[in-house]
Amino acid sequence: MRFSLSLLCSLFAAYAATAQFSDIPVDAQRVVQTVRPDAIRNHMRILANDSLKGRKPGTPGFAMAAEYVMAQFKALGLKPAGENKTYKQNVPLRRWAVREDKSALTLISNGKEQPLTYGQQFIYSPAPDHATSDISAPVVFVGFGVTAPELGYDDYTGIDVKGKIVAFLNGAPSTFPSNQRAYYSSAKAENAVAHGAVGTLAFNLPTDLRNRIETAAPRARQGVYRWVDKQGHPQRTYPGIQAAASLSDSTARLLFANAGIPIREMFAKAQKNMPQAFPLNVSVRMKAQTDVVEDVAGLNLVAMLPGSDPVLKNEYVVFVAHLDHLGIGRVVKGDSINNGAHDNASGVAINLETARLFASLPKAPRRSILFVGVTGEEMGLLGSDYFASNPTVPKANIVANSTLDMPFFFHPLLDIVPYGAEHSSLNTPVRQAAAFLNVGISPDPIPEQTVFMRSDHFSFVRQGIPALFIKSGSQTGNPDLNGTKLNLDWRATIYHTPQDDMNQPFDFNAAGKHAQLQFLVGYLTAQADQRPVWNKGDFFGTKFGEADKSK
Numbered sequence: 001m002r003f004s005l006s007l008l009c010s011l012f013a014a015y016a017a018t019a020q021f022s023d024i025p026v027d028a029q030r031v032v033q034t035v036r037p038d039a040i041r042n043h044m045r046i047l048a049n050d051s052l053k054g055r056k057p058g059t060p061g062f063a064m065a066a067e068y069v070m071a072q073f074k075a076l077g078l079k080p081a082g083e084n085k086t087y088k089q090n091v092p093l094r095r096w097a098v099r100e101d102k103s104a105l106t107l108i109s110n111g112k113e114q115p116l117t118y119g120q121q122f123i124y125s126p127a128p129d130h131a132t133s134d135i136s137a138p139v140v141f142v143g144f145g146v147t148a149p150e151l152g153y154d155d156y157t158g159i160d161v162k163g164k165i166v167a168f169l170n171g172a173p174s175t176f177p178s179n180q181r182a183y184y185s186s187a188k189a190e191n192a193v194a195h196g197a198v199g200t201l202a203f204n205l206p207t208d209l210r211n212r213i214e215t216a217a218p219r220a221r222q223g224v225y226r227w228v229d230k231q232g233h234p235q236r237t238y239p240g241i242q243a244a245a246s247l248s249d250s251t252a253r254l255l256f257a258n259a260g261i262p263i264r265e266m267f268a269k270a271q272k273n274m275p276q277a278f279p280l281n282v283s284v285r286m287k288a289q290t291d292v293v294e295d296v297a298g299l300n301l302v303a304m305l306p307g308s309d310p311v312l313k314n315e316y317v318v319f320v321a322h323l324d325h326l327g328i329g330r331v332v333k334g335d336s337i338n339n340g341a342h343d344n345a346s347g348v349a350i351n352l353e354t355a356r357l358f359a360s361l362p363k364a365p366r367r368s369i370l371f372v373g374v375t376g377e378e379m380g381l382l383g384s385d386y387f388a389s390n391p392t393v394p395k396a397n398i399v400a401n402s403t404l405d406m407p408f409f410f411h412p413l414l415d416i417v418p419y420g421a422e423h424s425s426l427n428t429p430v431r432q433a434a435a436f437l438n439v440g441i442s443p444d445p446i447p448e449q450t451v452f453m454r455s456d457h458f459s460f461v462r463q464g465i466p467a468l469f470i471k472s473g474s475q476t477g478n479p480d481l482n483g484t485k486l487n488l489d490w491r492a493t494i495y496h497t498p499q500d501d502m503n504q505p506f507d508f509n510a511a512g513k514h515a516q517l518q519f520l521v522g523y524l525t526a527q528a529d530q531r532p533v534w535n536k537g538d539f540f541g542t543k544f545g546e547a548d549k550s551k
Contacts (some may be wrong), residue, residue: 018182023432028523031360032436036353036411037512043072043349047323055340056327057093057375057383058296059249062099065323069301069373072352076359079304081370082392084492090299090300091375091386094234096126102289105245108136109258109282121251123213125244126290128234133243135199136285137165139255141266142171143199143276145188150539151176159277162196165284166228167247167255170204173273178541181452185234193240199286200244203252205270220246223293225379227386236385243286255280270382286447300383302371302392305358307526309366316393317526318370319518320384320403320456322377323345326496335498347404350511354518355446365526367399377405378458384456388463399531400426401467402459402522408487409510415440415473416517419452423540425532426465426525433520437513442473445484449491464545465533472510472518 003160046068054059070087073080081279083087105122107114116122127133143155146166172184204212226234245257256263258281269276301323307313323338339345354373358364370393376382383394384403391398421427434441444451452458457467474483494500525532534541 001210024436024520024524025429025527026409027362029436031515032519033255034360035357035512035515037508039356040349040511040515041294041348041506041508043352044341044345045093045502047345047348048147048339049054050339052330052339054338055323055325057298057324057379059327061373062299062324062329062495066299066301066373069323069348069352073303073371074299076355078355079307081304082300082302086305088259089300089302089387089392090308091300091383092228092442093213093225093296093298093379093382094128094228095223095225095293095296096128096292098124098126099289099291104285104287106285107254108285113255116251119217120213122245123217124206125220125246126224127241127243127288128224128226128237128290129239131290132243132510133286133288133290135165135242137163137198138167138283139167139201140279141166141255141259141278141280141444142166143270144172144371145191146172146184147191147194148176148180148184148446151180152504153275153330155275155277156191156195157275157277161192162513163198165199165201165286166192166195166197167201167203167252167280169270170202175211176477176544177275178444178447178450179452180425181447182453183540185450186453187306189241189244191239193238198240199284200241200246201247201255203247204249204358206249206267207271213246216445224231225376225382226297227376227382232301235389236380245286245289247361255282255376258282258539283315286383293434296352298375298383299388300387302387303355303356303371305364305369306367307368308364312366313368315397315531316370316401317365317367317520317522318372318398318401318460320374321351322383322403322405322456323348324375324378324383326378329498332497338496338502341504342408342501342506343406344377344404345497346407346409346511350404350407350515350518353512353515354522357515357519358523366524367526369522371496374456374520375430381456381459383460384459388459388465395463398460398465399464400525401457401460402518403455403460403467403469404514404518405455405469407470407511408490409507409514410486411472411476411478411481411483411507412503413439413472413507413510413513414477414544415442416474416533417442417471417473419444419469420457420461423538426468426521426533429521429524430468430470430528432524433517436520437516439513440473440475442475445474446488461540462544464541466534467519468547470514470521472514
């Protein structure tokens with residue numbers, strides 16, 4: 001009797017476990033347990049090796065990394081899904097830079113001209129659409145330069161800026177939801193063009209220590225990259241803006257000398273998130289020359305695991321990680337090679353292990369799975385934007401994207417921040433996978449970093465495709481170790497330096513759990529009867545997709 005009771009209890013426990021995760025098929029449960037943290041380590045060691053010289057697009061080091069990844073695709077039996085039956089998709093990139101000796105900015109007030117000093121008082125952003133710019137116009141202040149009707153906020157209310165130059169604060173109102181704050185912080189030029197402005201002047205709140213002239217000038221001098229179409233036209237630009245400058249704090253104060261509203265009062269209203277717009281009673285002459293510096297042969301990599309369903313195999317779940325990094329830069333602590341171990345050899349390595357998990361299934365999921373290694377993320381999400389705009393499969397058939405970039409595995413993976421999950425039905429597979437792996441789900445611990453806009457998933461959001469960007473949360477399991485502080489300290493000291501190499505305290509078991517999450521979320525999405533949909537009334541779904549706009 002005791003034996004029968006024990007057997008009954010065991011059977012009940014097994015049934016309960018199966019019932020708890022009945023939404024995850026047994027095959028997937030078995031495969032996910034075969035994850036190999038050491039394989040992730042080995043992929044990273046190869047991709048972050050000094051011999052690849054930091055994997056800058058267009059260099060031999062990037063080509064070496066691409067060859068390695070393609071060899072892994074082939075070994076896993078994944079089908080070429082790039083151009084001309086290869087794993088490759090060519091991405092034409094071009095770089096522009098400002099000629100400082102041919103550029104000037106002059107304030108004009110009460111008939112007097114005040115020339116400003118380049119690199120100290122102002123810098124220009126390159127204008128790919130305008131080889132030369134020479135405009136003189138009155139300046140109008142427009143707060144944060146934001147128009148957000150769904151949030152009842154508009155800095156352009158009651159002001160005419162047609163043919164004028166607009167000045168605005170960097171960032172967006174702090175009361176905005178994190179992801180919308182990120183979006184509106186980056187949409188200033190687009191909004192200025194929509195209101196008829198011809199030039200922009202940007203500056204910071206006194207409390208905003210980012211984007212200072214002294215730190216922004218060296219980056220600006222490197223120029224900007226864009227991908228170009230078959231006619232050579234740059235993309236993701238706004239030709240209506242003929243010149244765009246960033247100003248130092250002291251220069252911004254000069255703009256307000258005759259405004260009638262003291263700058264301290266303007267700052268106070270901005271910090272209270274109050275829309276504001278008024279003329280500054282000053283004009284500016286913006287004269288700039290933008291030169292083409294180089295063309296770069298960019299390269300995306302695309303591989304496919306064909307789906308098993310005769311109909312749904314024509315739909316695609318896309319996994320993305322950027323393969324590029326910064327190449328060779330200035331010497332820091334005796335090293336000049338930006339190996340990019342965490343950024344983003346880690347994401348590529350985890351996606352390769354995720355691909356192996358999918359290839360290990362006894363039967364492929366119903367939908368097809370694409371694995372895409374993109375170029376030019378560090379140049380402004382260029383490779384992913386090119387692929388999302390010009391996919392090698394029908395765009396309408398891409399149902400979801402999951403991007404991995406710097407997932408942060410310097411401690412055990414106890415919780416995740418699934419950026420994007422709150423916007424679509426992808427939240428369901430995320431929660432199912434997290435529950436199976438006993439991983440918690442946490443809110444964004446660093447909303448001021450505007451993470452949602454800063455990686456390749458956003459290229460898919462722009463095309464109306466629900467997307468995820470899963471990163472580690474802040475729980476470490478150690479009361480003496482603050483995960484958020486660890487993250488911020490890493491960003492302040494290691495991020496985009498040669499010290500982002502393999503000599504870091506990575507937790508590869510946590511990396512393995514990231515691969516398990518990627519696999520399970522993608523598998524559940526690929527198996528579902530219905531493709532993912534944006535939530536009703538969602539901001540990004542309404543703006544870019546086909547979300548229900550009834551709310």
